[in-house]
Amino acid sequence: MKKIVVVGSINMDVVIRVPHIPTIGETVLAKGQQLYGGGKGANQAIAASRLGGNVYMIGRLGDDAYGKKLYNELVNNNVKVKAVEYDTNFPTGTAYICVSDKGDNTIVVNQGANGRLDIEQIKRYECILQDADYCILQMEIPISTIEYVIDFCKKKNIKVILNPAPAHLLSDETLEGIYMILPNETELAILCNNSGTIEDMAKSLHKKGIENVIVTLGGNGSMLVNEKTTKHFPAMSFPVVDTTAAGDAFVGAVTVGLSEGMDLEKAIEFATCAAGITVSREGAQASLPDRKMVDSYFSMR
Ligand code: RIB
Numbered sequence: 001m002k003k004i005v006v007v008g009s010i011n012m013d014v015v016i017r018v019p020h021i022p023t024i025g026e027t028v029l030a031k032g033q034q035l036y037g038g039g040k041g042a043n044q045a046i047a048a049s050r051l052g053g054n055v056y057m058i059g060r061l062g063d064d065a066y067g068k069k070l071y072n073e074l075v076n077n078n079v080k081v082k083a084v085e086y087d088t089n090f091p092t093g094t095a096y097i098c099v100s101d102k103g104d105n106t107i108v109v110n111q112g113a114n115g116r117l118d119i120e121q122i123k124r125y126e127c128i129l130q131d132a133d134y135c136i137l138q139m140e141i142p143i144s145t146i147e148y149v150i151d152f153c154k155k156k157n158i159k160v161i162l163n164p165a166p167a168h169l170l171s172d173e174t175l176e177g178i179y180m181i182l183p184n185e186t187e188l189a190i191l192c193n194n195s196g197t198i199e200d201m202a203k204s205l206h207k208k209g210i211e212n213v214i215v216t217l218g219g220n221g222s223m224l225v226n227e228k229t230t231k232h233f234p235a236m237s238f239p240v241v242d243t244t245a246a247g248d249a250f251v252g253a254v255t256v257g258l259s260e261g262m263d264l265e266k267a268i269e270f271a272t273c274a275a276g277i278t279v280s281r282e283g284a285q286a287s288l289p290d291r292k293m294v295d296s297y298f299s300m301r
Contacts, residue, residue, distance in 0.1 A: 002259035003053045007149050008041020009114040009140035010059045010074075010084070011093040012066040013244070013284050020100050035121045037073040038095050038284035039114070040138040040165055046077045047252025048136070050290045051164075051274065053227035053259060056128050058083040060094035060141075062118040067113070073285060083125035087113040091101040093140070103240035103279060109140055109166075117141040119148045122241075130156055134179075134255050138163045164253045169190055176209030182251055184216045198223060199230060199280050205231070212264065214254070216247050224268060233268050236276035236301060250275040254292065273298045 017031040037046075041059055049055040057079050059075060061067035063086040070092065074081050093112040099105045122129070122145060129135065135153045137146055138162065145228075146162075147170070153160045159179035164170075167183065167190035175181075185198060192201035202213045202225040213225040221235040253274035257267030274294050281287035 003056065003131060003246065004053045004057045004127050004134045004255055005058065005132040006041050006048070007047040007058045007117075007141070007145070008044065008128075008136070008138045008156035009039040009093055009109070009111070009173050010042040010061055010070050011039035011095040011109060011114070011140075012070060012122075013038035013097050014094045015097045015099060015244070015283065018100055021098055021104060021106050034283070036283035037040075037070055037246070039070070039093060040140055040163065042070065042097060042167070042206040043069055043288065044136050044138065044246035044252045045079045045289055046075065046283065046285050047245075047249045047274065047288045048196050049257050050257040050288055051072075051253055051254070051255040051294060052291045056080040056083065056132070058117070058122065058125050058128065059077060060084070060113040060121065061086050062090055063088050066094070077285075083128050085121060087116050090116050097241050097244055103243050105242070106242050107244075114141050114184045117145055117258070120289075122149055122152070126152070129158070132158045134159045134259060135163055136161045136163070136255055138165050139168050140166070143168055143170075145267055150178065151280055161251065163247065164191060165247065172208050175205070175227065176272050178210045180212040180214065180254075181205060181210050181248070182214045182216060182254075184247060186217070188215050194228060199225070203230070206298055209256075214268065216250055218243065219248075221272065222268060223266070226264075231265070233265075233272055236273055236297070238280040240257045240279050240297045242282045242287065243279050245287055246275040246278045248284070249278040249288050252288070264277055269301070270294065270298055273301065
């Protein structure tokens, strides 16, 4: 079974339901507040594990009640947690998420212990990373750590799957040789300085030496650009309740599909299905589907 290592953030999500996302200077009344397990790293690890992936996580929590709860969530979802450490000086990361009646969201992350997932911690767990087949990364941990992990993976021929969220510019040298990048439209525009159409920008990332560029387009599906093709994949139709973690479901699912030997286009369709189910349910980790559910919708498409 192929090995997937996720290096990334673990957050407690404080979710506030609002009638609409407030604009600058506007006050709105919330309909309520809930706590959910989240963090793009942990979400992607759990997404992949629920779909049958062999998943290891390298992450950092605060030594507090949120930290213990989130650690247990990973364990309960069969994610291997030997490389998840507790930081005694920084609290567990938190994300403050507004979800509107339309299911759209805004997210503000207080990094906490995620900001202390440093190169030294990666070095302590190189034995876990070195024989990975896929390494999934996002950008809620220090950039220096991300660059170190990418460099390490390239040397070991590990396929890097980078979800550049929140978007941060990386050098051309770092991007060259990455197996897959999955920005959403906003992240793509930031990475490419808003320099053309979605297709133009995706092609410009591919030209930098990234083998596969997949732009996730929310309700409009996704677009793949690689050496062989430029192809649009429509979204599957699900009622939109909460779009939080849809991108994470997509990243986890596409990696599991590939790790099982699906060709890339089939893996994208599989991931589209997982993301669709996720938007139809509330919360981040709470909304991620298991394999049985994805397979049942996937076979009906
Ligand atoms: O992608 C959704 C996630 O982004 C949330 O769970 C939140 O924690 C932030 O990391």
